[in-house]
Amino acid sequence: MNTMVETMNRVTDALSAVELAQERAFCQTVGDFTVPNPRMTCRDVEVWYGPKQAIRRVNLDIGRNEVLSMIGPSGCGKSTFLRCLNRMNDTIPGCRVTGSIKLDGQDIYDKKLDPVLLRARVGMVFQKPNPFPKSIYENVAYGPRIHGLTNSKAELDELVETSLRKAGLWDEVKDRLDQPGTGLSGGQQQRLCIARTIAVAPDVILMDEPCSALDPIATAIIEELIDELRANYSIVIVTHSMQQAARVSQRTAYFHLGDLIEVGETNQIFTNPQHKLTEDYITGRFG
Amino acid sequence: MNEQEGKHPSTDLTAGHTVRRYDQELARLRTLILQMGEHVSEQGRAAVAALLNEDDCQAYRVLDREPQIDYLSLDADEEIFRLIVRRQPTAVDLRIVLALSKIAAEYERAGDKAARIAHQVLEWIEETDVLVEPVRASLQALGERALGMFERSLRAVAAFDVSQSLGIFEDEPDLDQEARELRELLNGSAQEGLSPRYAITLFYCAQALKHIGRHASNIAELVIYVAIGQDVRYRNREILIETLRHRGY
Structure with a gap:
């Protein structure tokens, strides 16, 4: 009798596993x-x-001159997905990416494509500001120099100034370009990293929680900057701040346990999300 | 997970937050608004009773109690400001807060209509005219219809109940018909020698009652906005009722 019960339990478990697998698939x-x-x-x-599968069958377009925010609970795969967009996951042992990711129609996982060149076109700003331990000038000049984007010192100076201006930092640092980048405040360091990213003329800027280490004023300055940068770049931002996603982005994608649950206009996502998981997350109903 | 579960009319939309105090704050706001609505409903009943019984004491009581609704309205505004500052509501929570704010305004205006009826009662009660039977019965029917719709709106708000809201919409043609019949009756009575002042007074009262019913309809629209996330104002009522009833509401 016991054996029969055990068998029944095993069958039930197997059926549940199949149902779960089907649901996820x-x-x-x-x-x-x-x-x-x-x-x-x-x-x-x-x-x-x-x-371990971290992302499941995600389909998503990134538009031109738009800010796309990716939100979701910790471990949902949003940062993993972000890192796929400029092949940062290549550096992680055992990480495997399948499917297709194209930049202007070109497969970024094409073996002929140099990841260093890709990362110039798809730049990244990280959670913690990470300027090089060099001068402010060198932080911005380094990328254009190694990519050979300028022909003369005068051109490089101009590019450094333009990048710092675009990052809203020029007026604050123009008189101390030779001082270490690490001596700037947290918000200034983050803007220096943004200047460093845009100095190599990217098409897309990825931002992984760029304001999580900043105070509200520095955050507001970065958000203002993101809005200005949108005119020239596509921006993808991962954030844990729902208000930030609502403020800076035009489209929002909600991730949950490796699935892209919902994507849509930011206004719609934050006022009338269509999926209950999205609604539960953005209204703070997750246990 | 792939199933879009949509909205859940049967569950309490204010509940389930990880921060329990958020639930309590939303529930407290809704209770405050409902309290306001109940006051207005009582005021409406009292005003209609004053009108039908030509009872000046009742009319004075309505006017005396009117400021209570205004005070509740101020309390509701304060709660709403506090909730927005503390919680920055989104999605269904945002809809609830926005809708309750507008519902409070609807209640406040409906309360004004009850007071207007009380004012009219006090104005004509000193005249020699009396309320003749066909007009009285017609006023009573209109009052029942409007206040019935209004009380239904309270039940709709209490549970963000779409079905109750649809019931209010279904009453709208009857409300309009009864208001029209009363107006025709008053026109006829005026031709038969009813004093113009009396006819105008009753016409104002009829208008006020009809507006109370209209406030109930506006509240019903807001309840649907909360429950299903769609703004249904200015939509064809018949199609809306049919669509939502078909969806099981």
Whole structure:
């Protein structure tokens, strides 16, 4: 009799596992993940860390001159997905990315493509400001110099000034360009990192919680800057601040346990999300 | 996970936050607004009773109690400001706060209509005219309809209940019909020798009652906005009722 009960339990467990697998396999993103004339297109993107799957069949377009925010609880895969966009995951042992990610129609995982060149086109700003232990000038000049973007010192000076101006930092540092970048305040360091990123003329800027280490005033300055940068670049930002996502982005994508649950206009996501998981997350109903 | 679960009319939309105090603050705001609505409902009943019974004491009581609604309205505003500052509501919470703020304004205006009826009662009660039977019965029917719709709006707000809201919409044609019949009756009575002042007074009262019913309709629209996330103002009522009833509300 006991054996029969055990067998029944095993069958029930197996059926539940199948149901769960089916449910996960057919997870469909709510909302339109496409945009007209996209800068980047991601199709059926899956990421594995060894045997563990971190991202499941994500389809998402990144538009030109738009800010796309990616939100979701910790461990949902938003930063993993962000790092796929400029092949930062290549540096992680055991990480495997499948599917297709294209930048202006070109597969960024093409073996012929140099990841260093890719990362110039798809720049990244990290959670903690990480200026090089060099002067403010050198922090910005380093990228253009190694990529050979300028022909003379005068051109490089101009590029450094333009980049610092675009990052809203020029007026604060123009008289101390030879001083260490690490001597700036946290907010200034983050803007220096943004200047360093835009100095190599990227098409896309990825930002992984760029304001989480900053005070509200420095955060406001960065948010203002993001809005200005949108005129020239596509920006993808991962943030844990719902208000920040609502303030800076035009589209929002919500991730949950490796699935892209919902994507849509930011206004719609924050006023009338279509998926209950999205609503539960943004209204603070997650246990 | 792939299933879009949509909105959940049966569950308490104010509950379930990780921060329990948020639940309490939303529930407290809703209770305050409902308290306001109940006051208005009592005021409406009392005003209609004063009108039908030509009872000046009742009319004075309505006017005396009117400031209570205004005070509740101020309290509700304060709660709303506090909630927005503390919680920065989004999605359904944002809809709840916005809708409750507008519902408070609807209640406040409906309370003004009850006071207007009381004022009219006090104005004509000193005249020699009396309320003749067909007009009285017609006023009573209109009052029942409008206040019935209003009380239904309280139930709709209490549970953000779409079905109750649809019930209010379904009453709208009857409200309009009864208001029209009363107006025709008053026109006829005026031709038969009813003093113009008396006819105008009753016409004002009828208008006030009809507006109370209209406030209930506005509240019903806001309840639907909270529950299903769609702004249904200015939508064709018949199609809306049919669509939502078809969806199981």
